[in-house]
Amino acid sequence: MFSVKPLKPTFKSYLLPVQTDLKKTPQPPIKKLEAKLLPGEIVVNEVSFVRKCIGADSSHGDLWGKLICTNFKVSFITHDALPKQRFQVANRLLGEHDVPLACVEQVVTVNDAKGKQKVLCSNQKLKFNPTELILYCKDFRIIRFRFDEAGPQSAKKVCLAIAHYSQPADPQLLFGFEYIGKQYYGSLGEQVNGVDPGGGLQMPLFDRPSEWDREIKRTGAAEWRVCSINEGYVVSPSLPEYFVVPVSLADQDLKQYLCFFTAHRIPLWCWNHPNGSALVRMASISDPLQQRKLDQRICSAITKSHPQRSDVLKSDLDKNLPNIQDIQAAFVKVRQICVIEPFEESEEKWLSSMESSRWLEYVRAFLKHSAEVVYLLEGKHVSVILQEEEDRDLSCVVSSLVQLMLDPHFRSLTGFQSLVQKEWVMAGHRFLHRCNHLKKNDKEESPLFQLFLDCVWQIINQYPAAFEFTETYLTVLSDSMWIPVFSTFLFNCPQQRTENSMDFAKSKCIPMGEEKALRFPPVWDWSQQFTPKDQALFNNPMYVGKGATCVQNGTVKSFRRTKKNYSSTLRGMPSSLRNILMDGHDSLTLSRRNSLVPRLKPDFSQIREVVESPTERFFRDWVSRPADLQGMLIPQLLPSHLALWRLYFLRWVPEASIPKGGPVTAYHKLSQLADEVEKLQSQLRQYKGATPASTTTSTPSAPQSDHSRMYFKAGSTHESSSTPEYLSSSFPFSPVGNMCRRSILGTPLSKFLNGAKIWLSTETLANEAL
DSSP: OOOOOOOOOOOOSSSSOOOOOOGGGGGOOOOOOOOOOOOOOOOOEEEEEEEOOOSSSSSSTTTEEEEEEEEEEEEEEEEEOOOOTTOOOTTTTOOOOOGGGGEEEEEEEEEEETTTTEETTOOOOOOOOEEEEEEEEHHHTEEEESSSSSOOOHHHHHHHHHHHHHHSOOOOGGGGHHHHHHHHHHSSOOOGGGOOOTTSSSSSSSSSSSHHHHHHHHHOOEEEEEEEETTOOOTTTTTTTSSEETSSHHHHHHHHHHHGGGGGOOOEEEETTTTEEEEEEOOSSGGGGGGGHHHHHHHHHHTTTTTTTOOOOEOOOOSOOOOOOHHHHHOOOOOOOIISSOOOSSSTTTTHHHHHHHHOOOOOOHHHHHHHHIIIIIOOEEEEEEEEOOOOOOOOHHHHHHHHHHOGGGGGGHHHHHHHHIIIIITTTTTTHHTTTTTGGGGGGOOOOHHHHHHHHHHHHHHHGOOOOOOOOOOHHHHHGSSSSSSGGGGGSSHHHHHHHHHHHHHOOOOOTTTTTTOOOOTTTTGGTTOHHHHHHBBBBTTOOTTTTEETTTEEEEEOOOOOOOOHHHHHHHHHHHHHGGGGTTTOOOOOGGGGHHHOOHHHHHTTTTOOOOHHHHHHHHHSOOOOOTTTOOOSSSGGGGGOOHHHHHHGGGGGGOOOOOOOHHHHHHHHHHHHHHHHHHHHHHHOOOOHHTTTTTTTOOOOOOOOOOSSSOTTTTTOOOOTTTOOOOOOOOTTTTTTTBTTTTTTTTHHHTTOSSOOHHHHHTTTTO
């Protein structure tokens, strides 16, 4: 019997064999969604499967992830990512989707099915399960989260946690205390890793006599001295421990007078003009019977400090300037116009709405009053006293603007920071109340510091080469007000910081060692927030400072301004028309489209009859000369010269963003040119300092270390001469994911928010059946 040979299989499989051993199958690593926590930061509540709304019209592009509430921030963690653009600035204290709790203005919960919405306050109950959370932020962002796939109870808990922790009941509940205690102090009170908060700063904080002495010498105020009667805050809790007074006023006299001033705030020296005139600020005299006597005594002492014994004039800021409530109301209206109301609905009435807000009118009022004080100091050689009820609000704005206009030192980055430290922080501006960090009293809230920064921006906009810093720096400085780890914007006065930090250290058993209180870091150490690369955005490529260099005939020389005609738009106008600049009867109006020409058309028959005052003659003479960027600067105050600060007010609005447009296009080109000039100067120095033997080994093409101050580099492979595609007028910010104003419950958001006092009206929503 024959055996049959088995046939050879002809079937061939092109599929990989199935692995039966599951243990050997490689599993992709699953990265947990965890928030990055700072020292002292803890997670309070969290909810998964949350959708962050990105698009305004659809869910396309929305991000999925986990929403976390800590004692510091609202954090959204996602595996998805927005298109990463190279210009994005990363804050070292915050993630890409993080919002500090201090920045949250209002927390709004919505339930689509039941048609309900509610503004959440601290310790309130929520009787429905939210399907949506909207965060209205103090920096003008509107951020929306959806809970369609999230657990209803978890969503409710995280909403309540955000509402509760964003409205602390006590200053010591602000995150900065926990952060400082863990970040800088060990169990024995020693500094952790040798870190000294605020250490290494190259600017004065004015918390010691030596720094006031240096400022006296810098300004040549020989007849003024440092006074220490408030050491330990025994005289006035709102004054700094050290301040400057006339030499002729003895400590005993000051102690005798202080009880007659509001809050015991006796006159404080601010600054001295080279001609000897002094700028002084003081609170009002509370006792009318002592008014005349004290005025004479104070004025006499200030007169004696002047080399020519010139007169002293007093400016009553409460009578001449808008109050803090008016400023707050104007700020709310501008926010409503710029952020809340959709552009397609407000475009036709944009100019009239902005005019009715009165914000730019108030900006002009402060600039105008400051310019008049400049005239008194510079033109009439007299000393000026800025008087305010408590000398803690309006005087901060005016005294700072006057010094900025007269002293080029304060237009440098370090000088400007020292100006804010001196005239705002140490002088006792109520940042805790004016920023409303505790959200206790809306009547105390007022954006005075934002108003000041807007005034500074107006001057920068007219004289861009006179300032070392940029509008990006001013915007970031304003945003830092809502990061509660810096002493700069956290307290009403230095004494409050000392008292609260001592109490906190005792309650947490933090040994203080030789220090009196916890030392909070000031905001001026920007390395805490940004990398050196990102800090380069603060540097103005057009800045012309005293130490600026230029190249003449192959030699690096110090820059000196020549008397060329750097004419502005006002120069060349009829002198009588320019007098309108300081006309006390005009008011700021934003010209509407249909009335632009009639408003700018002057009535020359009336102009000829105007009698020129000494003030008008002073400003006419100044305007007729070339601008000295290292001398006095006076802003031009016609309505056509004042503009809305677009980067600050409109950076999150997609409709207002101009791709490859806005001031950033000029900034990009100028930065590259400035960087190229710096490289050429470095090469010239090398050639000039090189020996014959070293010339062969050192060439200009040799690689150099990157010490450029510019954000955009010249000749880089990553940079081109043309404007990059990713640049826009919102640079270096992006509205993507930060501005979502989609309709709620089928109702346009602008209608839903109609009549809102701040963002939403709690009274309007309180009548909802919860």
